[in-house]
Amino acid sequence: MTTRRRLLFVWLVSVIGMVAVVALQVGPNRHRMEDDLTRRSAQALAEAGGLPPVEVAFTGRDGVLRAGDEAAASRAREIVSGLEGVRTVRTVVPPAAEPVRLPAPSLRVTVAAGRVALTGTVPSATDRGPIRDALDGFAAVDDRVSAGDVTGDGLAGLPGLLGVLPREAAALTVDLRDGVLTLAGTAGSEVEWVALTTAARDTGLTVVDRLEVVGLGEQLADVPPLLFPEGSAWLSPQAQRNLWRAAGLLNAYPSATVRIEGHTDAFEAGDPLSAERAAAVRDVLVSFGIDGDRLTASGLGHDRPDRPDDTDDGRAYNRRAVLAVTGETGP
Structure with missing residues (x-):
């Protein structure tokens, strides 16, 4: 080296x-x-x-x-x-953990001919109790609501709505989903519709009203005809019973207005008698508690015959009074 x-x-x-x-x-x-x-x-x-x-x-x-x-x-x-x-x-500083967000509850209530079916998810069996109790009076309740990991948001006000569901509704649905309450189907009258929509709003939820209301005219058409004896404005006991039924329908549609049309057959005194018949019907309805301001009466004589006058039966049906709806409210 x-x-x-x-x-x-x-x-x-x-x-x-x-x-x-x-x-x-x-x-x-x-x-x-x-x-x-x-x-x-x-x-x-x-x-x-x-x-x-x-x-x-x-x-x-x-x-x-x-x-x-x-x-x-x-x-x-x-x-x-x-x-x-x-x-x-x-x-x-470590990022804060995201809080666990439970989904909102869901509930669907379907009413048909006295029977009700329930599906959906609520937090616990405790929450099912008031919902189930509100449906007492239905002929049958098919309860398929389950308990799961959801919030209880919006459930507190539901029993009040379910309690006013008409027990004999033909087809009616209450659907709670994502905090929105939807009413769908058919309400049997204005009073029924008002009760349902008012109770729905009282829940505090967002309400979507998709209800249809059976028209008053459609229901009055099912009332037996109001017929009079020849040459008279006298209402028979049967005619008054028919008017009692009509008054019940008018009470179920408190905002509706009605025109009472009096008619005669071809051989009667025409306008004066038809006007008396319309006035007689109005008087009876008022005596049954219907507000007279909702009723107008007019005599149409023989201008609108219901049937030909060439038979006794035809003339009897022409001696009548008719209730025609002139205004009603609803969705």
């Missing part, structure tokens, strides 16, 4: 030795410094009081604090930054 190479080798060995010595001294000293800063920081945070747990770690003189929220992180950073020997402080 040449002299030059020997000198280079000796120099390398010396450098490596010095580095090793420095490493052996600096490493422990650094760990002691980090441990000391960590210990003093934790003590200062504990003595501050009122702080939630904060994790402290140091790399050299640079600290990292992990806190549960920004307020705690800011206060901890202020405390640790003021300690002797600390150079920088960085805070870490």
